[in-house]
Amino acid sequence: MDLAAHVDDRSPRGIAATVARLVRGGDLRPGDRLPTVRVLSAELGVSPATVSGAWQALAAVGIVTSRGRAGTVVLPPPASWLPPRYRDLAGGAPARLDLSSGTPDPELLPLLGPALARVAVQMPSADSGAYLSSPVVPALEALLRESWPFAPQRITVVDGALDAISRTLERVAGYGSRVAVENPGFPPLFDLLDQLGLERVPVTLDRQGMRPAELQDALQSGAKVVVVQPRAQNPTAVSMTATRARELAGVLRRHEAIVIEDDHSGEIASARDVSLGVFLPDRVVHVRSYSKSHGPDLRIAAVGGPATVLDALVARRMLGPGWTSRLLQHVLVDLLTDSTAVESVANARRVYFARRRTLREALTTHGVVVDPGDGINLWLPVHDERTALLRLEAAGIRVAPGAPFRADLTPSDHVRVTVGLVDREIDDVARTLALAGAS
Numbered sequence: 001m002d003l004a005a006h007v008d009d010r011s012p013r014g015i016a017a018t019v020a021r022l023v024r025g026g027d028l029r030p031g032d033r034l035p036t037v038r039v040l041s042a043e044l045g046v047s048p049a050t051v052s053g054a055w056q057a058l059a060a061v062g063i064v065t066s067r068g069r070a071g072t073v074v075l076p077p078p079a080s081w082l083p084p085r086y087r088d089l090a091g092g093a094p095a096r097l098d099l100s101s102g103t104p105d106p107e108l109l110p111l112l113g114p115a116l117a118r119v120a121v122q123m124p125s126a127d128s129g130a131y132l133s134s135p136v137v138p139a140l141e142a143l144l145r146e147s148w149p150f151a152p153q154r155i156t157v158v159d160g161a162l163d164a165i166s167r168t169l170e171r172v173a174g175y176g177s178r179v180a181v182e183n184p185g186f187p188p189l190f191d192l193l194d195q196l197g198l199e200r201v202p203v204t205l206d207r208q209g210m211r212p213a214e215l216q217d218a219l220q221s222g223a224k225v226v227v228v229q230p231r232a233q234n235p236t237a238v239s240m241t242a243t244r245a246r247e248l249a250g251v252l253r254r255h256e257a258i259v260i261e262d263d264h265s266g267e268i269a270s271a272r273d274v275s276l277g278v279f280l281p282d283r284v285v286h287v288r289s290y291s292k293s294h295g296p297d298l299r300i301a302a303v304g305g306p307a308t309v310l311d312a313l314v315a316r317r318m319l320g321p322g323w324t325s326r327l328l329q330h331v332l333v334d335l336l337t338d339s340t341a342v343e344s345v346a347n348a349r350r351v352y353f354a355r356r357r358t359l360r361e362a363l364t365t366h367g368v369v370v371d372p373g374d375g376i377n378l379w380l381p382v383h384d385e386r387t388a389l390l391r392l393e394a395a396g397i398r399v400a401p402g403a404p405f406r407a408d409l410t411p412s413d414h415v416r417v418t419v420g421l422v423d424r425e426i427d428d429v430a431r432t433l434a435l436a437g438a439s
């Protein structure tokens with residue numbers, strides 16, 4: 001293709017726009033190599049800096065990438081509906097064994113069919129209009145209050161943990177506010193903070209949860225909100241101990257920050273449901289997702305906390321999704337009370353625990369020692385992240401890169417492995433993981 005012939009505006013912007021148009025129109029295809037800076041600048045009669053400025057602009061928006069001596073090539077179209085770190089996690093070639101997803105094993109979810117059938121018969125026909133009296137089905141609210149780790153002023157249901165977290169942040173953190181986050185932590189949370197114009201203040205963890213001294217520093221630096229995963233922290237698998245919760249509450253008492261607890265693993269976590277809300281009930285918004293225990297497509301999380309936050313959250317949702325499907329709420333009530341469904345979730349918890357322990361023990365025999373942890377993810381130390389990912393790809397295993405989990409953008413020396421999905425050939429998988437992470 002004679003690129004120079006298509007360029008009528010010879011500024012960096014004009015050259016970049018020409019390439020972008022040709023890519024969109026299919027004249028330039030993924031993998032095509034662009035002319036070198038030297039060749040194109042000579043053809044156009046412009047300086048090399050002009051062309052390289054255009055290439056940089058195109059690389060910044062993900063249309064091309066520089067492959068060093070191999071030149072600048074056109075990238076496949078990104079799934080642009082995904083936020084940036086989500087995209088980093090979702091990209092990549094399909095694999096024989098995909099341990100990158102962080103999602104539950106579909107085989108271990110309770111069956112929805114029987115619950116849907118029962119609800120279809122039992123749900124009162126007037127119920128779908130009842131949202132104005134209460135957005136939460138009363139039977140569900142009662143079950144939530146019984147099992148909540150503290151007595152919240154308000155409790156409601158939303159469409160997933162991030163629905164609760166994003167709306168709480170919008171309510172309690174103004175543009176430019178500082179938010180203390182776990183490092184490493186959940187990549188979509190970092191994307192969300194970027195979108196809302198909130199500044200991350202990273203806090204590292206030890207085996208018991210957030211380090212109190214670092215939380216103290218973060219609060220001292222002005223953090224107004226703290227987002228913490230109390231159990232099965234994604235990616236490290238750490239659960240906050242009761243002792244640590246007490247220490248962190250002690251630190252928080254000296255400041256005014258609001259705490260958002262993201263109990264994303266809910267009922268499949270084996271650790272206790274420890275919450276800072278026990279100590280600071282009027283400052284803790286506790287979120288419990290049912291995605292991993294009962295199914296990501298129920299899209300239900302419960303959220304409980306102070307009325308000042310929760311009432312505004314419910315009011316705001318009335319102008320968006322409205323309320324969370326009462327049909328699905330009734331399905332959740334059924335799943336939380338039907339003995340077969342309850343046993344199925346308890347079984348999932350035991351199976352995840354066993355899979356994690358077996359894989360950990362196998363890793364130990366191959367020289368890799370990791371903490372016991374909880375939930376479906378394991379944070380695997382590796383000598384070099386890129387090498388490990390390439391070795392695993394060659395062995396047909398996909399894991400999540402560690403870099404998107406870094407709150408401070410430093411290079412990662414770990415990858416995240418969804419061990420909850422490893423149900424066979426455990427020793428083989430452990431050996432491959434260990435070899436991939438070796439120097």
Ligand SMILES: Cc1ncc(COP(=O)(O)O)c(C=O)c1O
Pocket residue numbers: 102159160161162163186229234262264289290291296300301
């Ligand atoms: C830490 C964390 N928070 C939130 C979520 C999302 O939960 P939900 O499906 O309820 O939006 C996940 C899902 O993996 C998670 O790992």
